Amino acid sequence: MKTKLYVNYENSIAGMTMKDETELExxxxxxxxxxxxxxxxxxxxxxxxxxQCDLASFVCANQTHSAHFHKVTLTDIGRGSEQLETAIQDTDALYTYEPNIVLCSFTADCVPVIFYNEKTNLIGVIHSGWQGTVKEITPKLFEHLKQVEQCDPHDFHVQIGAALSQEKFEVDEDVYRKFKDLDYADEFMYFNDKTNKYHIDNQLTVKKQLELAGIPAEQITIDQTCTYQDPDGFSYREDKQCGRHLSFIVRKSD
Structure with missing residues (x-):
């Protein structure tokens, strides 16, 4: 099974599953x-x-390209792990303080964001496709973590997972305008005269959102693997019937 491990400490593991032709589907x-x-x-x-855990410890959401997030508690353990019907509804970001819970996010071109707070043991995942990015799901979640959970942004470490590259993320003017309206994404877009398409770097836009939320740039890492171009990537742009990567993070109890 192909899996990228972004964090592999004694008490914390985070990563992203990749396409693997030797496995089922x-x-x-x-x-x-x-x-x-x-x-x-x-x-x-x-x-x-x-x-080294059971599937019953996974928590999954029914992602809808929203800006909604959910604080996972012990009562949520196992939701969505084996049945769609039990997943946390209409939610695109999860966070928890609880150990031994695997937070899950699903992507095929969209930007997966995995984070942890080294002081409070809070961990989380965000699904930020272009719609989530223009709805500012990441800034909204981190503002909540600052205001409600009393987190210091300087204590967060963030991994941005494999996603669609700027070269392959081409859009028409309607999507370009939505990014333009953010007022901080201009440097992550260019216009292709030959195709009359705009190209947007969604990963760098999300990184900018994280920096504006107060997270130090040196504590944000980007996996520049393009899900369209890399054979280990699932790409919805390339194949509407494709599978999905699972980005995950779990903190093991001491």
Whole structure:
């Protein structure tokens, strides 16, 4: 099973599953985009075993390209792990203080954001496709973490996972205008005269959002793997029937 590990400490593991032709449905992790749900559960169980935990400790959301987030508590354990119906509804970001819970986010071109706070042990995941980015899900969540959870942004470390590259993320003027209206994304866009398309770097836009939220730039890491160009990537732009990566983070209890 192909998995990128972004964080691999004794008490914290974070990473992202990748496309793998040797696994069921190419290592697809998404119940909402699959041929057979049993295959997905088998893939997830393999991932759980590699993390030395049970699939019952996974928590998944029904992602809708919203700016909604959810604080995961012990009552949420197992939601969405084996059934779509039990997933946390209409939510695109999860965070928790609880140990031994695997927070999950699903992407195929969208930007996955994985983060942890080294002082408070808070961990989280964000699904930021272009719609989530222009709705500012990341800034809204970190403002909440500052105001409600009393977190210091300087204590966060953030990993931006593999996503669609700027070269392959071409859009028409309507999407360009939405990014333009953010007032801080101009440097991450260019116009291609030959195709009359705009190209946007969604990863760098999200990084900018994190920096504006007060997180030090040196504590933000970007995986520049393009999900369209890399053979290990699932790309919705390339194939509307594709599977999904699972980005995850778990903090093990001491």
């Amino acid at each position: 190419n290592n697809n992790m998404a119940l909402h985009a699959c041929e057979n749900p049993e295959n997905i559960i088998m893939n997830r169980k393999k991932l759980a075993a590699s993390l």
